[in-house]
Amino acid sequence: MKYIYDIILNINEEKVFYEYFEWLKKDKIINIRKAPIFKVSSSIINDFINYEIKIDKNFLKIITNKSLFYKKDTKKIDNIVILSNGKKSIGVSFYKNGIIKYISSMVIDEEDEANRIIKNDKEMIIKYKKNKKYINNNIRINNKNNNLLKELNDDYKNKKYDKLRYIYYEIFNEEQKNIRIIYQKLLSIKKYY
Secondary structure (H helix, E strand, C coil): CEEEEEEEEECCCCCCCCCHHHCCCCCCEEEEEEEEEEECCHHHHHHHHHEEEEECHHHHHHHCCCCEECCCCCCCCCCEEEEECCCCEEEEEECCCCEEEEEECCCHHHHHHHHHHCCCCCCCCCCEEEEEECCCCCHHHHHHHHHHHHHHHHHHHCCCHHHHHHHHHHHHCCCCCCHHHHHHHHHCCHHHC
16 A cells, blocks of 8 residues: 655535635644545546545445644544545545545645655545435625726725726736726626636
C-alpha cells in the first residue's frame, strides 16, 4: 500500500465538493500526517464527487485505521483515503458503514504529488453503490459574485475611474471615455463574474 504524507483536506459538513480555491476561512481544514493513496478510474473520481456513495466493505477494511493526524485534539476522522486518476486527486472519508462522510479537493502542490505517487500504478477496482446525486447550489460562487458587484459599486462611488476603465478594457478590448457607460456595462456582464 502506498501513502501520501503531510496534506491538508477540507472536511466541510455540506457533503459538497469544493475546489481548493473555493475554501472559506470557516471551513474545517485538517492536517493529515499520513493517508493511503490509490489510483482509480476517472469515472470513480466523478462518481465520488457527484453522488452519495457507499463503498464495498472489503475496500473499507483496507483503509480502516491507516491514516495518522497531526493534532491530537482532531476529532476522529474515519477511514480517510486519497484517490487519484493521475490528473485529479481527492480526499475521501467514510463512515463505518461505507458511506462517504467527507470529500475534499487537494491544494495544487499536494495534488501534483499525489498524481506523481500513483503515476505508474495499476487502477484499483472499487466496488460501490451510487445513491442520490449531490446538489451544488454554487453558494460560494454567488458570494464571490456579490463581492465583485460590491467592489464595482465601491470603485464607482469612490471615483476609481482608472481602475474601472482598465477592467472594461481588459474585458471588451476597447477604450471607453464615458464612465457611466463603463459602469453600466460592467454591471450587466454577470457571465464574466
